[in-house]
Amino acid sequence: MTTSEWVASLSAERASLTRASTAGRVAEILRAHITEGRLLPGTRLSEEDIGSALGVSRNTLREAFRLLTHERLLVHEFNRGVFVRRLSVADVHDLYRFRRILEVSAIRQAARLDAATRDARLDLVRQAVEEGEHAGAESRWVDVGTANMHFHQTVAALADSPRVDEAMQHVLAELRLVFHVMGAPQTFHEPYLADNRRILDLLVAGSWDAAADALDDYLGVAEAQLVEAYTG
Amino acid sequence: MTTSEWVASLSAERASLTRASTAGRVAEILRAHITEGRLLPGTRLSEEDIGSALGVSRNTLREAFRLLTHERLLVHEFNRGVFVRRLSVADVHDLYRFRRILEVSAIRQAARLDAATRDARLDLVRQAVEEGEHAGAESRWVDVGTANMHFHQTVAALADSPRVDEAMQHVLAELRLVFHVMGAPQTFHEPYLADNRRILDLLVAGSWDAAADALDDYLGVAEAQLVEAYTG
DNA sequence: CATGCAGGATTGTTCAACAATCTGTCAATA
DNA sequence: TATTGACAGATTGTTGAACAATCCTGCATG
DSSP: OOHHHHHHHHGGGGGGOOSSOHHHHHHHHHHHHHHTTSSOTTOEEOHHHHHHHHTOOHHHHHHHHHHHHTTTSEEEETTTEEEEOOOOHHHHHHHHHHHHHHHHHHHHHHTTSOHHHHHHHHHHHHHHHHHHHHHHHTTOHHHHHHHHHHHHHHHHGGGOOHHHHHHHHHHHHHHHHHHHHHOOHHHHHGGGHHHHHHHHHHHHTTOHHHHHHHHHHHHHHHHHHHHHHHHO | OOHHHHHHHHGGGGGGOOSSOHHHHHHHHHHHHHHTTSSOTTOEEOHHHHHHHHTOOHHHHHHHHHHHHTTTSEEEETTTEEEEOOOOHHHHHHHHHHHHHHHHHHHHHHTTSOHHHHHHHHHHHHHHHHHHHHHHHTTOHHHHHHHHHHHHHHHHGGGOOHHHHHHHHHHHHHHHHHHHHHOOHHHHHGGGHHHHHHHHHHHHTTOHHHHHHHHHHHHHHHHHHHHHHHHO
């Protein structure tokens, strides 16, 4: 999809610009388009074009851009415009370092959750695992990737911390940028289905340390695979 | 300092509005005023007043506000304006939960750093500890608090991760909001000087797990103290 | 005291305008 | 041929004015 085609498709989004602030809604629309791969890393976002397509003024659009730069989805280059962020290999390493901290700590701290909260959270993890397995059974690899992300978001949610949840959302949104550049969803998502199930089983059994160690290893493997392909 | 006095003091900041984007510079100014306690939690920021005082248009100011809301320093209430964020007790708990994850993990992962990086980082930790001890010897308790924050920022930097660094900056900025409301800096910062030195010694000795456990306990004590005082 | 209404203040957004900056193209020169 | 400089066009960054919508406060009434 070229940029101009994408801009044209924005006109269809006009109807959703109601309620809440327009700037916020514009940011939501852009965020969805970025994380769903309709706007690829490196793409330049023209204020004029996008403003016209969405029927909003440039000022409002600039506010929306500001909302998205802190989520690291956009990068704002002074006097040159706004671009969808292109991640470097160092970014990928740092993302894995950061998510390892978040997810592994979340598991280790899950032991402190009260039983009701813990069980509710584990149920969400289970749902994500099953979502992935179903999608895999039907060879819907993009959906497997999405379910994998849900899995990791639910694992991080074991930390029972809104700030961890938000940080994890940002991590996963950035990772989507990487995956969209890569293509080949089967390669990057299928191998982890069995690992997700294994980690879930360890979690359900209350083997927190074993689950944390397993996830630590898993992320190491995933990181190495992704970096090799990203630099390849 | 009342809001109107503060707004008047902004006029003095005009000279610094050069280079880079004006919106970015406005955000820097506001950020500094918030984290330095000149704008207290709950304060409402009037577009008209602040725009006039800084000599910028309302549109530019709105962009700056958007930059700061994601840092959680400001909270944007639709159709009601922008306020300096007021943290709840739940926020305090979550901040400590999050910082515990960041700092404790950073220490545990420091073992993986190469010697040169690790030594450089530990030297920064040492500097922050000494900064605090000097300020304490002269009963400069606000400076002790500042040094304590440097200490924690340098501890988190052991993770060698830009994303951890940034997350930690945000945590500490939010915590400043809490401390500004509390007053009594000696109460909240002095008791931890000795602990900081102890943790530094453990880090220098390479006793990563012992240091991590010590910091975990320390944060638990600090959290309890702060929450008790915050709920009053 | 509680409720409703009016008025004023402010926010959210749009539009137009202009200065500054960047990028691409073309011509001149070595 | 390669490099440099000039110029034009496009775009960004910012300002200011305007207006609709919303909120808040104060006052009147029951």
